[in-house]
Amino acid sequence: MYAILDIETTGGKYNEEGITEIAIYQYDGHKVTDQFISLxxxxxxxxxxxxxxxGINSNMLRNAPKFYExxxxxxxxxEDCIIVAHNSSFDYRILKTEFKRLGFPYKRKTLCTVELSKQLIPDMESYSLGKLTRALGIPIADRHRANGDAMATVKLFKMLLNKDLDKVIVKDAIKIEQKSKMSSNLNNIIDELPSDxxxxxxxxxxxEIIYIGKSxxxxxxIIQHFTGTNSKSKKIQKLVNTVTYEKTGSELAALLKESAEIKKNKPIFNRALRRSIFTHALYSYTDSNGYINLQIDKSDREDAPITTxxxxxxxxxxxxxxxxDFNLCQKLTGLYTTKTSCFKYEVKxxxxxxxxxxxxxxxxxxVNLLKEKFSYDNKNMLIIDKGREIEEKSVFLIENGIFKGMGYFELNHQINNLKILKSVITPMTNDRDSQHIIQSYLRxxxxxxxxxxxKD
Structure with a gap:
């Protein structure tokens, strides 16, 4: 659980500042579960x-509650939350100072979205909240007011969680939660999960992540894992302490993230992704007469397949x-073995x-129309699919036939501006598995x- 916050202060000498406005959004990694906003x-x-x-002046604060209130x-x-803020060392210091004045020791673990952004979104011109959110196409209202800045930080943090393929943020959060609150009761774990x-x-x-899956x-x-009787299921049931999840909306996003994150995290109960998931592929070659032939073959060839x-x-x-569909020849597609004409020629x-x-x-x-329809070789394109929420879409970037990564957007200008688009995208590896996944999904x-x- 996270407490994403922003604080406005009076300014002044170090450790003599006072809070003028505070906004806190309690966030469970998927949605806001509670909020507190006050002058x-x-x-x-x-x-x-x-x-x-x-824009906050003394007149506005005359009837506002004092900090102790x-x-x-x-x-x-x-409580039991990680404090998340943009430049968290400042906000956390101010909070501790105010509580110290009341004689109350206030201690929380913190995460800084400035530092996380530098790690997960490198090479940005600026990491100030205003410039960073603008570069990422994240809308921000009431800049330099606690509520506006806190909500922008929520949206930024949501993007950072999605970009964290190593799952460092989530794993760290689980480690520090009180173990008494981490239920190992399988029914209680299931009750917290969505049907998404x-x-x-x-x-x-x-x-530690011991298994990654998609569904x-x-x-x-998860119910299938917890009720399974095979060896792997029984081992998982014995070791599981909690289950976290990331809603993707798009099945393509889930397939690609599962593939990438298994490779990065190497969970003990995940075998390396089998190449046999996509065992065969459609290839093309030009015969001695100049006709393009199609052929189904094993997918371990070096040349690029049309689809898998x-x-x-x-x-x-x-x-x-x-x-x-394309009025092709059975002989030139390998479906009718003959040295003369194919069967379809005989029936005209x-x-x-x-x-x-x-x-x-x-x-x-x-034949080229078929290849154009079912292959993304040498193409520059975006694939748009379902998002995690109604107002959101997922986007997958292909450049020169190479899969660059995926992300989420709510506003069209986030994908119409190539610079913003590449900041929104989480870079992912263009390996054989991701190529197979995308080609199969497109088909x-x-x-x-x-x-x-x-196209313009």
């Missing part, structure tokens, strides 16, 4: 430059339909590429929105 009477003078910056609420909303698409992480008592229904899949399949049978099924459904009757260019144009989901970046 505070600091009982001291506000520096003129602070008045100009924040809101201290209990602050303790409650931040996403990636889930099974942790042991030390917070269209996280809760249902989990079995040879599913590949052949795809080819039979492609022959119909093939135009004769099998016996060199159809013009090469005419036939090859139809199976024909209603995806695709944006061609080469």
């Amino acid at each position: 505070v009477n600091p009982q001291r003078e506000i520096q003129p430059f602070v008045v100009n910056l924040t 809101v201290a209990k609420r602050i303790v409650e909303i931040t 698409t996403g990636v889930y992480y099974i942790h042991n008592v030390d917070g 269209k229904n996280i809760r249902k899949r 399949f989990s079995t040879r049978a599913s590949g052949k099924h795809f080819l039979f339909k492609a022959v119909e 459904e093939c135009l004769g590429a099998c016996i060199n009757e159809e013009p090469i260019e005419v036939y090859n144009n139809r 199976r989901n024909k209603r995806l929105k695709i944006i061609d970046l080469n």
Whole structure:
């Protein structure tokens, strides 16, 4: 659990400042679960430059509660939470100073979104909250007011959690939670899980990830783990202390994150992703007559496939339909072995590429239409899919046929501006697994929105 906050102060000498406004959002890693926003009477003078910056003056604070009147609420909303703030050393110091004046020792673990941003979003021009959120396309209202800055920090932190493929933030949070609150009762763990698409992480008592999986229904899949009777399920049931999860909205996002995060975290109960997940692929080559031939083959070849399949049978099924949809020759797709004409030619459904009757260019144009539809080789494009919430979409960036990464956006200008887009995107590896996952998903989901970046 996190307490994401922002504090405005009077300014003045070090450790003599007073709080003028505070906003705290309790955040469970997925949604805001509680909030506290209040002006505070600091009982001291506000520096003129602070008045100009924040717009908060002494008249506004005359009837505001004093710090001791809101201290209990602050303790409650931040209890068992990690304090998250942009430049957390400042906000945490101010809070500790105010509590010290009351004779109360206030101690919390902190996370700084400035430092996290430098690690997870390197090479930004500035890491000030205003400039950073602008560069990322995150809307910010009431700049230099506690509520506006705290809400912007919530949105920034949500993005940082998504970019943290090593899961350092989550693992650290689990380690410091009181173990008495970490239930190892399997039913209690299940009760906290959503029935949404996403990636889930099974942790042991030390917070270490022992298994990573993905599912269209996280809760249902964890129930299967907890009721399974095979050797792996029994070991997981014995060691599990908690389950965290990340909703992705998009199944493609879940597949890609699962693949990337297994490689990075290497959980003890995850075998390396098997190459046999996509055992076969569709390839093309030009024969001695100049016609483009299609062929289903094992997916371990060096040349780039058009698309991939989990079995040879599913590949052949795809080819039979492609022959119909694109009016292709059975012989040149490997579906009809013959030294003469194919069967479809005999029933006048093939135009004769099998016996060199159809013009090469005419036939090859139809094959290229198929390749264009089912391959992203050399393309510059965005794949747009479901987001985690109604107002959000997921985006996947392909440049020159290379998968660059994925992210989430709410506003169109976040993907229309290439500089903002690349800041929103979480970089991911363009390995064979990610290529297979994307090609297969594109083939199976024909209603995806695709944006061609080469078009104006």
